[in-house]
Amino acid sequence: MxxxxxxxxxxxxxxxxxxxxxxxxxxxxxxxxxxxxxxxxxxxxxxxxxxxxxxxxxxxxxxxxxxxxxxxxxxxxxxxxxxxxxxxxxxxxxxxxxxxxxxxxxxxxxxxxxxxxxxxxxxxxxxxxxxxxxxxxxxxxxxxxxxxxxxxRRLKTEYELSCMRKANIIAARGHNAAKAAFDNKASELEIHHAYLAATQCHQAQLPYNSIVALNQNGAVLHYDKYDTLAPAEHRSFLIDAGALYNGYCADITRTYSASSSGFYAELVEAMDQAERDIISEIEVGRSYYDLHVAMHHKIAGLLSQFGFLKIDAATIYERGYTNAFFPHGLGHFIGLQVHDVAGYLKNAQGESYTRDARHAFLRLRSDIEIGQVFTIEPGLYVVDQLLEEYAGNEDFNWQRIAELRPFGGVRVEDSVHVTKNGVENITRDAFASLK
CATH class of the missing domain: 3.40.350.10 (Creatinase/prolidase N-terminal domain)
Structure with a gap:
């Protein structure tokens, strides 16, 4: 069949x-x-x-x-x-x-x-x-x-997996075109147009409004303004954009530095490695909530390593500081919808997990099972609105934070499929297929 x-x-x-x-x-x-x-x-x-x-x-x-x-x-x-x-x-x-x-x-x-x-x-x-x-x-x-x-619906069929793999290939093609436009110093709108051309879609055929953010705009989590004029200087580029195949979604985020050296380029590489590391920790039976908390500890490590805070990683997490830099959830189910359903359902009778006040924006709490597909998307940003309550706090290295502000932030996102033999990274496989 x-x-x-x-x-x-x-x-x-x-x-x-x-x-x-x-x-x-x-x-x-x-x-x-x-x-x-x-x-x-x-x-x-x-x-x-x-x-x-x-x-x-x-x-x-x-x-x-x-x-x-x-x-x-x-x-x-x-x-x-x-x-x-x-x-x-x-x-x-x-x-x-x-x-x-x-x-x-x-x-x-x-x-x-x-x-x-x-x-x-x-x-x-x-x-x-x-x-x-x-x-x-x-x-x-x-x-x-x-x-x-x-x-x-939390468990995907082989047909659904096939559709999501194809959607990721379409989106990866668009991401490559967007990166080339960024390298050519294009505006946000021009980069967005390059993405649409490469995916052969118009805006309404995408699963969500693409986030195409240059420089400080990368700190706006759902930025979709698309400036029509290129900035005087291209420092950073964050793109969160997807595609559809037979109605099934791809959702990919990548961040790039205009320079191959410097602390921001190192931060982008460190976040990419941290994202791959947390994916390697995915295990059947483990709570996705635990995975999310483990990612917060990794973010705390980056905040300490890059000098954004003056204290050690364990204390950074204990005092709740990671939420100011990583305010969203680690990821979500994906499939027929970008933010697919059942993230908080315990069973078919509708019993739900309780939301954690500290991690209120996490969209997925259930235990990890074979057949699930979800995203992994850690980020680290300078969001002034979230930092206001810590004004004057001497744990924070405000000078170092100010150095990151013109770059906005960094996020990396892949969709992964949990199998009996480990984890299939649908997104990275899509990029590899285009080389």
């Missing part, structure tokens, strides 16, 4: 289990539709419902539906509007079409007609739309079902 056929078998089994556990016999999944801006007739970029692309590799066909009843073949209602204003979404080819029943519709009403009398025990997953209240569906996005399905 093909990877997709095996994947569909797994998805079907997971839905059977989740539906039966929550008292349903079927599910209706709406792909979603573009939202119209307030007081306007233009729409926001469309994002497909993740559960829709979980079943079929269709990401650009809004107003479509999937209906699955336990024991029956999934029915896919693909919306093809009669419209001369816009290009019709292309239905991707592939063996997936032989595994489902496809019906083309040019309005929503035929879907309701086709499913008449079959929705009494149906769960609906998706955003609301105008006629939905008339359909007689009383179970919109039931939390128990959603939790069950999310918990199942």
């Amino acid at each position: 093909s990877l997709y056929q095996e994947h569909l078998k797994t998805v079907t089994r997971r839905f059977n289990e989740a539906l039966e556990a929550n008292g349903f016999d079927s599910v209706l999944i709406f792909a979603g539709q573009p939202a119209v801006a307030f007081l306007d007739d233009n729409t926001y970029p469309y994002r497909v419902n993740p559960f829709f692309k979980y079943w079929v590799p269709v990401v650009e066909s809004p107003k479509s539906f999937i209906f699955y009843k336990i024991g029956e073949t999934p029915r896919v209602f693909l919306f093809q509007e009669r419209d001369f204003w816009h290009t019709q979404p292309q239905v991707p080819s592939g063996d997936w079409q032989q595994m489902v029943d496809i019906t083309l519709v040019d309005a929503i009403q035929p879907v309701r007609t086709a499913l008449s009398g079959q929705l009494a025990k149906t769960a609906y997953i998706g955003e609301s739309f105008a006629p939905l209240p008339e359909w007689g569906i009383n179970n919109m996005n039931p939390q128990g079902l959603i939790d069950h399905l999310h918990f199942q």
Whole structure:
């Protein structure tokens, strides 16, 4: 069987289990539709419902539906509007079409007609739309079902892994082009355009707004302003940018120094090594939370090693100083969504881990299992807003911190797959394949 056929078998089994556990016999999944801006007739970029692309590799066909009843073949209602204003979404080819029943519709009403009398025990997953209240569906996005399905999604199928590997190759190609543009002293906007050209995407086809930050802008964690003019001096470059393949995500961050020497270039190399070191510590059964804390200790070591603080690494962590320089989590699940689901779920019944006040922004707390894919993305930045509470603290080497401020910071991010034989670094393998 093909990877997709095996994947569909797994998805079907997971839905059977989740539906039966929550008292349903079927599910209706709406792909979603573009939202119209307030007081306007233009729409926001469309994002497909993740559960829709979980079943079929269709990401650009809004107003479509999937209906699955336990024991029956999934029915896919693909919306093809009669419209001369816009290009019709292309239905991707592939063996997936032989595994489902496809019906083309040019309005929503035929879907309701086709499913008449079959929705009494149906769960609906998706955003609301105008006629939905008339359909007689009383179970919109039931939390128990959603939790069950999310918990199942923490383990990836071979098809999903294949899609993520391909997405990483696309993104790595874009990263290489962006690095070349940085070396040529381009502006942030020009670098972003180089990334789009290399990935052959437009902005709305990326999984998230790319972070393309030169110099001090690298300290803004979700920076996406894209200055149109190149700075007088190129000191540093932080890029956090991804790609999609069949709706599955890549999420890659790299940081570069304009100079091959000096403390900042050494810091970039040290962070890259620290990221690889923490990946080598991944073990099945270990808590991702413990891995995150271990990374904080490594960050404390860098803060001491590079003289940003005047005290030893153990004391730096004990006093909570690492949070001012490394405020975000070590990483997150990734797959159908960039920040994929189930990071805090303990089981399919929806029981969750408690958030730690010190590490409140960590998106993943569960134990590490074979089949998981998650990111590892440590960082170290000069964020003045976070440093304000330590003003005048003599543990801090403020002169040394001031030397880092014009460079912004440094972050490195890979996606890794946990296997029975160790860890597959999907991202670094993608870069290696392009050499």
